[in-house]
Amino acid sequence: MPSDRIKIVWIYPDLLSTYGDQGNCIVLERRAALRGISTRTLHVRSDEAVPVDGDIYLLGGGEDRPQILAAQRLRADGGLARAVEFGSAVFAVCAGYQLLGTEFGGEEGQPVQGLGLLNIRSGRGEKRAVGEIVGDVDPALGIPRITGFENHQGITHLGPGVRPLAKTVIGLGNGNGFEGCYQGHIVGTYMHGPALVRNPALADLLLSWAVKGPLQPINDSWAGKLREERLRAVLPA
């Protein structure tokens, strides 16, 4: 499908990009390009309207205040909700993940209204989860073990209709033995920063949703080596 064009929308890099989040954009662009699929990436700042015709939407991590601001603006804008109705893929990390739910915790732990695109509810946990995370992905998604780094103090409860992304092997994730979630074509995760770098199969899952079909295999090269090295480094022998 060399003529396919995927439109990637990076939502609010001015509010939700604390730590390498643009890596997720770079990886999607690269893995599409290696297959001859062209992409176009739009960086939408928080004073701009969110386009409704994106194929993949990315939301990154952020501090408490920017997270609250981002949630308010996205609710007022409405573009992301429309895109989700049309079946676009969404990949949301950390603060971006929490704000897609019905509610999340603000800077003093107060409940803040989210976008309600995911039937999840987040609050503040007792202690901060900082460290490597490994999880076995829901077999329905057909992708191997995920590896990442988490750095958050969130606890996330999944409601009906939402499935956990993975069962945690190492790390805290949502706080109850599971990490992240998915509902339709929305994936949320606590894997901080560019989670798609270490998990090429997760990147390909989003790309396959965007092109509505299977992708030809490619060599994961250094990203694949990184994934193996990380799993080796953190899993007990």
Next chain:
Amino acid sequence: MSDLPMRAQLAVALGRTASKMSRLAGRGDGSVIGGKIGLKLDPDLLTRLAANRKLVLVSATNGKTTTTRLIASAMSGLGEVATNAFGANMPTGHVSALAAAPAAKYGVLECDEKYVPMVLRETGANVVLLMNLSRDQMDRAGEIWQLAGKWRKALDGADTHVVANCDDPLVTWGAQTAKSVTWVSAGQHWREDSWCCPECGGPLDREGTNWACRQCSFARPRPEWILHGNRVTTPDGRVLDLQLNLPGRANRSNGVMALAVVAQFGVPPEVAMPLLGKVASVAGRYTTVQYQGRDIRLLLAKNPAGWLEAFDVLDPAPGPVALSINAQGPDGRDTSWLWDVDYRILKGRPVWATGERRIDLAARLEAAEVDFRVVDDIEQAVLSVPPGKLDVIANYTAFQDIRTRYGRAL
């Protein structure tokens, strides 16, 4: 010192003995352990040691060690200056620095961003220098909006003078509540953390160094000191050439802020300038070491803004570059920040990747379409470049490893 109470004197003496033993045991310079013991014996030790001295606190995400050195050098004409020259920038390090120089009437203390409120409260420092805030290793450093908020609170009502970089919106917001501020236009090159107004969250409009919020009245204050290229405009309108022995625009920025600080103590820029020029390397940074016909220059970069400044001083392309990345405690255990650095600037040079996290680095360089070679250690990189210059950029512990390998004398 003799005016310290008995308990404090004992705390200082025991702390000093511990520092010395730690140094003899080869565990760094011993300033942390000495301060730790001193503070344990006398929790008010920092306050006591700070009394009757004129103190400067220096804080920022980047450049605080270097700027502390520049200020201490520029103030050396006033008399003895106590300073934490080894980058031990928490209260334990401050205690050691002050205890080591009991007769010094002046002190310049590098201060970790998180500790500014506490150290200001305990020392009653006369001047606080705030230079820049940008994303740093988040598993150890704090979140920067929150940090700036804490500065704001601590400075509100404090009896101290602030010198601050008004080209950085978050620093400006953090400094704004102080009773008196000298604003310095010292530049800001990393802007990815200041697109939004820290006051109201609205968009910041930026043009050159100027910035203003589109929604509220928060805007860049008018600077008294202005850096442009290699020149400084002073508050009375004179234009001077900066005479530094450290490379790059980040150090020019550090230099102008040092001038503004020492002016508070009556040191005019003409007097300060030659003293700034005496600083040619800071804890091994910017030093060139000769090894097997190679001139290896060491650059430290700990976060995305720091990498931007390191790229600024590289030898021109196609000069070779070796990069070394670790992820131990002081580096931050998360390497995600690599994806905030735009490595495409290294295209067209021979690049070597090493360090404990060289595979993370390789994945990043590959995605940036930079040609590179992965090597097991720095020695392999050094020996693969032809005799001549080699720039090495490393993060914290990787930098220390390389420094140790090629001689601590660096």
